[in-house]
Amino acid sequence: MTSRTIEALTAEAMGMLASGRRNEALIRLRQTAGQPGDDQARYAAGEALLRASECREGWDLYDLHPSRPVDTLPSVARWDGQHCRQLVVVAEQGFGDALQFLRFMPAATAHADNVVFAVHDELLDVLRDAPALAGVTVLSKSAASVLEWPTDARWERLMSLPARLPGLAAAPVEAYIAAPIPRRCGDASQTVVGVAWRSTPRRGFPNRSFPARLCHRLTRLAGVQVVAIQRSRDIRSLPAGVHDPGIVDFTETAQVIAGCDVIVTADTVTAHLAPALGVPTMVCLRREPDWRWGTPTYPTSWYASARLLFQPAPERWSPVLQEAAACIADGTLPTSSFTPPPGAPR
Structure with a gap:
């Protein structure tokens, strides 16, 4: 199966999904999984599969998306999903992505003796006391990039956790960030x-x-x-x-x-x-x-x-x-x- 075939199947599936034929779309998209092809085509199929499956399938293909240098720890070996002494999870892409996928951090704590979360500098103060990060060391990405990590430390992208930890999926969760003292811009009658x-x-x-x-x-x-x-x-x-x-x-x-x-x-x-x-x-x-x-x-x-x-x-x-x-x-x-x-x- 060529990357062109993968692209054709993905396009066909997206048309089915747009017309409400989700079951047929899922059949097409599942045919692309595990097939040879370039990463860009497989990544697009992964996004389509995530869309069609309510984010329950497709994480392995989505994990093919490239990392920006700021979203990596080049001096540390990448995590393989096995238990390790120290796991550094790096928030990636935009601020919204970090906030959205923060919900998966508690699942990572069972797979390392010590878990560190490196987040965008701009979000550090907002997330420092987030309930979802209980027991996790929180620091800025700029600080993480200059630290000398031990040789047995491992790093992983935040949005790759569902690909490493089976069973993680979208669900309508309750609040998981600590609410600050509100700043109300209106009176009680409004x-x-x-x-x-x-x-x-x-x-x-x-x-x-x-x-x-x-x-x-x-x-x-x-x-x-x-x-x-x-x-x-x-x-x-x-x-x-x-x-x-x-x-x-x-x-x-x-x-x-x-x-x-x-x-x-x-x-x-x-x-x-x-x-x-x-x-x-x-x-x-x-x-x-x-x-x-x-x-x-x-x-x-x-x-x-x-x-x-x-x-x-x-x-x-x-x-x-x-x-x-x-x-x-x-x-x-x-x-x-x-x-x-x-x-x-x-």
């Missing part, structure tokens, strides 16, 4: 809605942002205060009726999110940080989103307090924001597991 409309552009990927002007769907709601869940320096033009709380870093982002009653967000880091904190979240997605969210017919649920809102057709964002506004207006929000710290204002 419903505070945080909105993140901008997603960082990624080369080779469709734009995941929704138009900022559609925030008017939220700002027109009675009794609602809408605040921007984005760093002030990243806001090119503040939509009318949206309050800028002056966010500088991820610590302040988490504080403002914790002070909101609900979050409406594009597929960006907020789509992971908010529900991982347990705040009710509505994730606004393209008709064909990133593999981790599945499809409108067969969505993949990662968070107990998140609801996925898909475009009804490509590039149609207005109905998505209209649905989010309707959910806020009638109070049909995702279940929240958020518990403010004792004595915190809410």
Whole structure:
């Protein structure tokens, strides 16, 4: 079987999946597994298999994705899945990826005497006390890169844990990041809605942002205060009726999110940080989103307090924001597991 055949099977399966024929798509995609072909084609088949299987199959092929130098520990041997004395798990790719796959860290602790988690420097303060990292040494990636590790240490990518540890899969979990003291941007009589409309552009990927002007769907709601869940320096033009709380870093982002009653967000880091904190979240997605969210017919649920809102057709964002506004207006929000710290204002 050639890589061209793998690509053809993957494309055929994606067409089946888009039309709701998931069982047929899975049959096609399973035919690609273990077949010879270049890594790029096999990796694409892995992504498609993850999408179709609600992230229960395809991790071995997804593990073919290349590592950036910053996401590796070149001086340390890579982990083979066997018990070791020290395991260093390195957060990779974007901030949202790190937050999303953090849920799998507890599974790694049973496979090493000592587990270290090296996370993006920007996320260190937010994750230092995360319940999911209990018993794990947490340090920044910049610090990990200059340490002299013992010869029996092993390293692994965070997003490769499901490929190394059978049984790990997507599931709608409760909050697993410690909620900070909330910073509330509205009075007790208002419903505070945080909105993140901008997603960082990624080369080779469709734009995941929704138009900022559609925030008017939220700002027109009675009794609602809408605040921007984005760093002030990243806001090119503040939509009318949206309050800028002056966010500088991820610590302040988490504080403002914790002070909101609900979050409406594009597929960006907020789509992971908010529900991982347990705040009710509505994730606004393209008709064909990133593999981790599945499809409108067969969505993949990662968070107990998140609801996925898909475009009804490509590039149609207005109905998505209209649905989010309707959910806020009638109070049909995702279940929240958020518990403010004792004595915190809410």
